[in-house]
Amino acid sequence: MKHYRLTVLTPLLAGDGQRLSPIDYMVWKDQVNVLDQKRIFRLLAKGPRLDTYLTQIRRAEKLDFASWGGYAQNYASRRIPFDHPASAAYCARTSAENLFIPTFAASPAGGIYVPGSALKGPLRTAAVMDRTSEAQWGDLAARIDAAERPPRRPAEPLEAAAMGAAGASRTRALMVGDSKAIPCGGATRIYLLRTSTLLARGNRLELGWKMSPRGAVEARRPADSTPVFAEMAAPGTVFEGTYEESGPLSHPEMLKALRWRDAAGARRFAQAANDAAEKLLAAQLNYAEIAGLTGVAQSLETLRVKLAGARAEQGCCLICFGWGTGLLAKTASVDMNQDAYRQILRKLPVYGPQARTGLPFPKTRKVVFLNDQPAALPGWAQLSFGGG
Template sequence: MATYEIEVLSPLFVGSGQKYPPLEYLISLEEEKFVVADMERVFTSPRFVLNDFLDKVKRPGFFLGESYPWAREFPRFKFSSSRKTLMDLKIRKAEVLAPVAEGQGFYLPGSSLKGSLRTLIYKINLPEIKETFNQKIKERLQNPRIKKEKLSEAAEMALTGTPNYSLFRALKVGDSLPLGEESLGLYQVKVLSLTTSGYRWKVLPGEQSTADLEQATSSFFIGFKPGVKLQGSFKVEEKYLNDDNFPLVNKAFFNNWQERAKEVQRQFLQNELKFYEEIGLEELKKFYQKLIQDSNDGIILQLGWGTGFNSKTLKEALPEEELKEVINWAKIKYRENFPFPKTRKIVVEKGKPLYPTGWIKLRILD
């Protein structure tokens, strides 16, 4: 059994499905920390008065940090952040997306990494899969009852087998070892959208946008910091690929997969670099130039929340007209003579757009 090592290159978030609401957190500008309160200890404190709390929590804009500043004495977690991000969150009183955790700390689920690698394996074998993939997608589009998330199911089964005999049974990826709260931070994200003259920032809900980054809608999450390293178990089960007793299809998909993945991802990075060069976002341009420089000694991969359509789909396998048909079928907005997708989620630090979410460098260690 080998080990994978992930170096986080931009804030990485895989959600637990939970959120930290304003009635459970405080902002400490002095420490530059986002503090999640231990509400059980708050509620059992002699200073807590239930009727007072029930009266205040009913009022619009209730914020624990304003009404009960002493709750900071009972921290559950403390996550570092920039002063600017903390101030913006304090003004907005937004919910904060919570990461996956267990009793010993915060971790990256093996299923998240394996899902990204599944997509990557398909991409490095694009010439071999295109015909089958297109045919199965066309067939599924004829069924109006098919759900969006099931559109590629028949294509995947034709290419890599049914769940019980899937080629990806050969790929075994464990959860990462848990890390403490010091490895994570609070981050702010805004949505960049292309325009005919460059780009603007989304004001949600709706289709409004603004040139003023400060006025754009923000999302907040707790994610692994750039520079953090995660490790977990990893194995490509050779007996499944080399033994004829295991009836798996397209075993050659895994041939020399790491080197081929590096090449495919370098092309992906070049395309993203071009995207930001054309709209003149210097910080993002520098970020992708650095990723390309670092792409020789590991697989540069994007995973988790906010990574978007390009990282999570096989749109390259579809001709342009068929891709448009799929997009319209899925009721996703598409603009003629415009790159698709035209939006990106961008992490904003100290008032500047610095990087997209979820970029990592993956190494397989023997």
């Protein structure tokens, strides 16, 4: 077994699909106190207050701190601090429907970890991007255009051509395990995010901040937009785990049988990931400059420096993954102006209306606010594949 090391560069959420509802926690002293409901139930079952508590949970959108604040202080299973004190005030005045907090993947034994599948995803996407030509995109666009109805899995033929069929996929040569669990305390915080958008103002585009369920406010009023809260690993957090490269799949005879030009090891995937990161950073920086997001642009420039350093090390790469990273981090082409790719998007019901507007696509980004200012895009990390 060999070891890998994942270093968080911007706030990162590798979730397990779980969310805290507004009745699962209370905000107290600039932190989110997650209630240990089982323990509270056992305690209240000894007296007459259980029915009252269950009634409030059933009816209330948020728990009343005046009535139940003592449980938040004394019977909390976790205490997660806000990244900035202002977030607690925004949380207090936000409607309950927007206070469901996605949480980091938690191991059964306690602590948080990064699933191996979460790391394998961006590596596979980068490999598809690396091995796909413009001609293949054109063939896929023509196939979708000729179909009577949009296919359910439009990218499946392209992936099979680039990576091989399921039983002979190039990703089988690299097996990445889950990271070791690390203690939650100090590793994660509750971050405030807002969704930026581009608003057409005559012949120019301006920054706006999305509101729920629709509409947007102008750039100078981000506090009036709808906030989103998420438990994310703080920059500098390190996760470590193991990976393995398949020896038989790198044998010359096996490569010939599978019709692979070269072996697909960790270093090859890292090279593809760095190439993909360079394109993604360029696209995100272009968006930040159009929108006038100065803090975000500075963060992206810092990531470019990190990318140059990663290229200088063998088996080291930058990846963008997890919650809030958006379409560009999950697609095999970040060039939205490419004719074939744009043609494909126009044919898909989900993206067609937006792609036909003529505005930059996608026109929204989830932006992390630090010190109550737009500062970074989520999900960037440095992945280093080491030796045994």
